[in-house]
Amino acid sequence: MPRVETRYYCDVCGKYYMKKESAVECEKSHLIPESVNGADYAKDDRKNQYPDSVLVHFKGGKSARYYRMQR
């Protein structure tokens, strides 16, 4: 006899849980980007169309600098 299985997905990362509370906790654990600025461009590279790094600000006040992967 088939049975119904209820799963709860984190709406941010997509991981699923059997308990709704766990999925809600997972959603709250993620930092959501709010704005980006502080772009840093290489001075010695002629192909500097894209910034080497940017500063990402998250909801809640935290921020982190993200760097471009090496080409």
Ligand SMILES: [Zn+2]
């Ligand atoms: Zn998640």
